[in-house]
Amino acid sequence: MTLRTAALVAGALGVLLLIAGLIADAQRPPADIEAEATLDTAVVVYSPEMVAFAGDNTLGVDGEGDVVALTARPVDADAWLAERDATEVTGLPEWETLSTAPYEVAEPEPTASPSVSPSASPSPEPSPSVSPSGEEAEPVDILALTSSDHWREQWSGVDRVAVPAAQVPPGETLVVVSRDGSPLAATDMTLSREVNDGWITPLIWWGVALTVVGLIALILRFIDTRPWQARAEKWRVGRHGATDDVDPGSRRALRASGDPLPDVTLDHPADNPPATPASPPSTPENPHDQGGRA
Amino acid sequence: MNRRVLGVITGASALLLLTGCVADVPAPVTEAPALEQEAALLEPQSTRVVEETMAEIAAADEAQDSELFTDRVGGNAVTIRKAQYTLAKSDGGPAPVTVPENVQAVYSVGADTWPRTLAAVTEEADEDSTPVVMLWVQDSIDADYQMRGWAHMIPGATIPAMSGTTSGNAQLDVDAEGLQATPEQAMSDYLELLRSGTGSEFNDVFAADSYREQLFASRATLSEAASEAEGEYVDTIQSDIENTYVMGTADGGALVFAPVTIKSAFSVSDGAVEIADEQQPLVSGDIEDVAVYTYVDTLVMYVPAEGSDEQMGVVAADHNLIKISDS
Incomplete structure (x- = not known):
């Protein structure tokens, strides 16, 4: 080649x-991304685990009108959410996608009572949840309908609220609501990731x-x-x-003429002690060096 | 063809390389971090509750209208305040009892269930009065904390140490164990003491308090007056266990907040009972030979933990006249 x-x-x-x-x-791929999920309920819930998962990142929720984020003890949030349709953000299956599920109130701790009523089994028949009338409900302030004594922290915004997850006290549940009860549009979590580019x-x-x-x-x-x-x-x-002119007596001339090269010893002869720093520089004995490449 | 294949291979290689250069999605957090403040109400929340309560009381006091008690004041507190407004509206009638706005301590429970309570101790309204112990009750998550009763502290009595917001105080049942007596039993014994007087077997069980001393003194005076009129004086004392609330204390004891209804019947056989002028606004019906004074009292009792050297006793109590009737 x-x-x-x-x-x-x-x-x-x-x-x-x-x-x-x-x-x-x-x-x-960008290092700073936004994981998103669409919503169709007026309430979205980030559990204490998800808030801890978010770490130093920001949780945002988009909607129409006043959007309010509140925190509460999990047991209080459960009690408030028990009779409301809510969506829970459950995880981050992919970098740019948040997984969601209908919020389910945590089951109370089982008691030591050995008697369990068999009638406690859930009915297999689904209950109708959508009114067939199709009439639009009057907008209401769903936060003002009930007590707000249990809410601890609060953030609010118009059409969007963003909450730094680090500002949510550890162990508390984050609940975001559309104040007028209209469905929220989407929720997102800003994330920073390591990109090996x-x-x-x-x-x-x-x-x-x-x-x-x-x-x-x-x-x-x-x-x-x-x-x-x-x-x-x-x-x-x-x-x-x-x-092409070769210096007579040089090593190159000797090689060209076929003469043997002289042996060079590294030992100092007795009558020629090694040079000391105080002595003048010794003269090289090698005649070829003397011939030099002047 | 070859160029196209080469282009595809090159592009695919670049994308494959890219897929490998992003870190994996972080693992989920499966265990919730511990709650740092377990009390049902933290200071900002309880401050808001107290401030809204005081604002509601101030508005109602200014108008002397108990109808203005809507959200933050309820239960016996409304009944008692309504009677005070009735008296205040009469010529020369006494002003409603001052409820100090400034609180010196607030106690919240750490309960996960309802009803829940909140208690506060105010500062003294003036030099002649003692701090007021107030009780709020939240019946459900959807209901506001509502002030249901208050009582002035017994002179010399102290509130036991209470837990802070880190854990909150326990919300106990009236039949809670681990105390010198269950709250229900303690109240029953104390009411028996009130009925029987100083000769009761429970007189030494409970620490001395000015509430029962005044009740006994009044009873003695009125009984004597009734006897002189060939009548009698009878106190009928009943507790309201359904509306009794118990809050645990830091030392394992309990504070019992109990409404008590006392009906004092004064009768004469040879004449008519004369009602004092300042009490006339509370008269209901025609008073002749029998006058029944109805009081709605609020008692706050401390029940120490089982094995404690402390003595059970009433730490706060108010005697509130709400009605005078003929039966």
């Missing part, structure tokens, strides 16, 4: 690397470099360089001709 062929192959590889790098750069930029530069090499080889393929080569050959021959 000639140098030119190798350069062309490198150029082709460079083009591939460059394309791959540019595609990767265009599709580079440090290889993309070097890949692009390597691709550029190899492509340039290949491009040069390709250009040279279509240019007649023989005059330049002949001129270079002539210059090289001329330069060699000027330097």
Whole structure:
């Protein structure tokens, strides 16, 4: 394989690397993302576990009108939510998706009583939950309908409320409601994630470099360089001709004449002590060095 | 063809590389962090409850209209205040009892069920009065905490140590064990003491208190007066266990908040009972030879833990006349 062929192959590889790098750069995943979920209830719940999961990130809820976020003890939130339709954010199955489920009130702790009524089994018949009348209900303030004594912290906003999860006291449930009872639109959680994309930029530069090499080889393929080569050959021959004279007595002259090269000992002869820092520099004994490359 | 395949391979390779450069979704948190403040009401919440209560009382006092007690004041507190307004509206009638606005301590429960209570001790209204112990009750999650009763502290009595908001105080039942007596039994014994007087076997069981001393003194005076008129004086004392609430204390004891109804019947056989002018506004019906004074009292009793050296006793009580009738 000639140098030119190798350069062309490198150029082709460079083009591939460059394309791959540019595609990767265009599709580079963002480090800061927003996981979302759509909602269809007026109330959304983040359990203490989900609030802890959110850590230092922000929880947001979009709706129409006043949107209010409140915290409460889990048992109080359960009691308040018991008779309301609510959606619970249950997890983060994918980076950009929040999973949700209808909120279910936590079952009370089982008692030690051995007697359990068999009638406690749930009815298999679904109960109708949607009014067939189709009439629009009067907007009400669902927070004002009941006591607000159990709410501990509160944030509010118009069309959206965002709550830093770190500001929710540990162990408390976060409940977000649309004050007028209209369904909330969506909830989101801003997240920061680690993206290992440090290889993309070097890949692009390597691709550029190899492509340039290949491009040069390709250009040279279509240019007649023989005059330049002949001129270079002539210059090289001329330069060699000027330097063919061999210094008599040099190692090169000895090799050319077939004479053996002199042995060189590293030991100092007794009558020639090693130089000390105070003594003048010793004269090299090697006659070939004396011949020098002056 | 080859270029297209190469392009596809290159693009797919880039995307494959990208999929590997994002960290996995973090693992879910499966265990809820511990609640730092377990009390049902924290200070900002209880402050709001107290302030709204005081505002409602102030508005009602200004109008001397008990109908203005809607959200934050209820139960016997309305009945008692209504009688005080009735007296205050008469010429020269006494002003309603002052309920100090500033509280010096608030006690919340850490209960998970209902009803729940909140108690507060106010500052003294003036030099001649003692702090007032107030009781709020929340019947359900949807109901506001409502002030149901108050009572002035017995001179010399102290409120036992109570738990803070970290854990809250226990909400106990009237039949709670682990005390010197169940709250229900303690109240029953104390009412028996009130009925029987100082000769009761329970006189030494309970610490001395000015409430029963005044009741006994009044009874002695009125009994003597009735006897002189060949009549009699009889106190009928009943508790209201259904509306009695018990809050645990930090030392394992309990504070019992009990409404008590006392009907004092004064009768004469040779004439008519004369009602004092300042009490006339509370008269209901025609009073002739019998006058029944109805009092709705609020008692706050401390029941120490079982094995404690402390003595049971009433720490706060008020004697509130609400009606005078002929039966």
